[in-house]
Amino acid sequence: MSSHQTAVRFLLASRVRIAIGAAAAAVALAALAVVLLPADPPGGDAGDGPAGRRGNGLTAALSAPFSAFTEGYDCYRIPTLTTTKGGALLAIAEARTAGCDDIGDIDLVLKRSTDHGRTWGPMEVVRGAGDPGAYGNPVPVVDSASGRISLLHAYSAWAYDDTGTRVRGPRELRLAHSSDDGASWSADPHPQPHLKAPDWAWISVGPGHGIQLTPTAPDRPGRMVVSADYRTESNESGAQLLYSDDGGLSWLPGARWGAPEGTPAPNEPALTQLPDGRIYVNARSTATCGTSDHRVSALVDDASAPEFPAPGFIPVAGLTAPPASGSLLQLPGGPLLLSVPSRPGAEFSDRWTLAVRTSTDQGRTWSTDGAVVLRERAGYSDMAVLPTGEIGMLYETANGTPHGYVKFTAFTPRALAAAGEDLTPRLTPDAGPYRNHAVVHGGPRLGNRPDGGKSMRFDGKDDFLRLIDCPDELRLGEGDFAVAAWVKYKTRGQDRDSGARQPLVWGYGQGPDAKQFRIEADPATGRLEGTLNGGAGPVTVASRDAVDDDAWHHVVFQREGGRLQLSVDDDAPAVIEQPPGRLDFRPTGAFTIHLGTQPDQKAFYAGALDDVRIYGRALSDNDRARLRTGSDVSDQERVRLTFDRIG
Known part of the structure; x- marks a missing residue:
């Protein structure tokens, strides 16, 4: 790519806004000094270069837990990454049997790693073996006290209509547990009908991991929280928090927010706990055209409250991203991280240039700088802190499409800071x-x-x-x-x-x-x-x-x-x-x-x-x-x- 850049910079219209804070984010990350990972040379779509300096990016693809057209499945999507109490790393994804469609025979599959994601054990089908139904959106949460893993997920049947098109049946939430670091899982489907309101036509959770909040008392486990989205039969869309106060054994509906008519609604929300104890939620927006604000965010103090406090979800200005799911991670003592494709645009095909952006003011603004993981097409991702202190990431990619393979990389906070580059569109x-x-x-x-x-x-x-x-x-x-x-x-x-x-x-x-x-x-x-x-x-x-x-x-x-x-x-x-x-x-x-x-x-x-x-x-x-x-x-x-x- 040419390094040509004119000295003249002009004000961007409302379609591409810029947030401030890149320098502060880089300083905060640099303070979290750990061993720097080696960096691969950049590759992929040179057309998505930044406005100013371009770094070498982070190390892409240390391993590939799930590859398209292998192990009995055509496509793998919706990755989630979890570190167990015993130190194992779990990669969980949707395994789609016929193409990459959202509707069809879909299983939930898992692989475990005991060397921090460099290699992976054999694949296990957690849900869906011998069942033509569609299992999706796996959201694991680990109880720090017992080590128990709760896996909330969605399920629906499906059928062909008269034109041969796949049609999804009613969707519900289900729950699975593992007490041995993900080696085995409960067999009971454990449906959760109380988590879906009677007038909801749609419900889903995640994608990505849930969180466990800081315990409020020494003898009590921290509250577990999972994000969800819904759509009513009257076409109201919104976000819902689900929570558990007993280590994930039972779940209750919590704070809810419905988008006012005519306003963007949150979809596929990610969440994390901020240092001040509040829950920050950053979601994909249902607004695609006529705006560059493709993400919305909200803050909530109490996950069990009946609703999100005002103003609820508002657009996140200056955060260039296409319509896609992202992952949040609050680094201990460091900045807030968001991984999401960074190419501007309103189409699903704009899922290119997966990058990690930072916020040093609890999500109010995001840096224009980011560390690029992959310059090629890339879709959903999920991050977790590894026992080594590294940041692990699972992400979707493929040849000529953002989806199909699920790959893994890891990087230190220092490497993240060193790889920062200006992602402002030219x-x-x-x-x-x-x-x-x-x-x-x-x-x-x-x-x-x-x-x-x-x-x-x-x-x-x-x-x-x-x-x-x-x-x-x-x-x-x-x-x-x-x-x-x-x-x-x-x-x-x-x-x-x-x-x-x-x-x-x-x-x-x-x-x-x-x-x-x-x-x-x-x-x-x-x-x-x-x-x-x-x-x-x-x-x-x-x-x-x-x-x-x-x-x-x-x-x-x-x-x-x-x-x-x-x-x-x-x-x-x-x-x-x-x-x-x-x-x-x-x-x-x-x-x-x-x-x-x-x-x-x-x-x-x-x-x-x-x-x-x-x-x-x-x-x-x-x-x-x-x-x-x-x-x-x-x-x-x-x-x-x-x-x-x-x-």
Whole structure:
């Protein structure tokens, strides 16, 4: 990745906010001096580099307890990590028998390690052997007095509907116990119907470990607390704490918080006890689009209280993360840690660059610095303190997807501090009215235009931009639209030989049934192609002539009425009638618009772009002429990327 970075930094819009405290967090971590672990060289997605300095990261994958398509299962997900009273390390996960779907035949499996996660014993099926039901979200808690391990988890049956789609049955919570450091488990399913309110349509726990609070009296075990989330039949969503005062033998519902209508709800909450005794909960937010705040948090003094105190769960500003579960860990005498993917974006596919962030003010703010565990795709994670004083972590990853394998790493607090790097996203600004700034990946360079302006140059390897957080103004597809850009490229020999197409602008999904729009370079003809797909197959219009002559050309791809048009410079546009019933490509869920790559990031553009604009209407001949001469056309302008700086 290029180290180029302009000296000019601009204020980020509300879509990407920044928290303060990186330096203080690093100092606090450095004070927890232990032996530094060796570091592997960085690898993976170079496109997710930080805005400033980039460290070597932490040691990735010391071992892999669960690997996809091994030991009778296709996929392993939802890892949890626990250190037993006897010093063993337990890795527990969902083992999915047919693909990686959330609904289906899912077992809970466990492996034990007696050498702090470097090697693992044979796999044990804790729940689900011979049972086609779905067991999920294992949440273990260890009683420090007796050593007993309580394992709360969810269970549901499932079936196929008339279309062959898997449908989940009613979901309930169950409980298992182990009194021998996880070597064996109680056989009774031990359902917990009292933990699910009668009007709840959904309940789950975790993911990740539960906690045991500091004992309030020498002769009493500390209270155990587990986090849960729920959804009522009237679609209220919220968080619930479950607690036990008898070492995990019995559990009761505690503090509850329901999101007010129209506000983000907490999902997959993680929790820890702060040094002052309060419980801090940090959860994935149900809000995905139109905001960069994808996490919410709350504080509670008493887990057994009927509800969370006001204000309940509020957005965590300045904590860049996609929708994903995270893990909390309060280091004794040190900072609060959160492990979660750090790539900005609103889609599940944005689960990249797993990092550990720190807070030195009990979760009120989080450092912009973080220690990267994996720069590649990574999903859920869970952390635990090992008997050595190291921090152990289980995390999800795979090739080309965030899920499938569960790997393990460990690092010391000192290594964590030393690996800190700036995770603030690099942006190039949108000069249009909506300020949809583009996130910069890889090392694209600012180049010069003959007219003295700037442009963005892509190397065809890992350079690309993204418009994220799926704002409503970029949900094109119901009516006319236009995408305009200056383009300069030359077809490379390797692309011509391989037939590899180069994506210039790609909006929304990918695949024959996905709603999308895109502009691509065809290496066989040297022409540009504009494509729409309303979900019933692509419709494509190509430029009349080749444009791969390494000269600047102004390109407009648009729809006017039922006609697709692609115009280059002042030539008459190429036109194709769009078939009836295939007009609407408006995305219904979260989406991203990519520049310089396609959604799966398996093809990249080699060339330059400038003055990329998106409109919610078609452009007239006069509009296109004005854009070519540098005049402003602002009516219904949704994006204007002039590439004058990267900050």
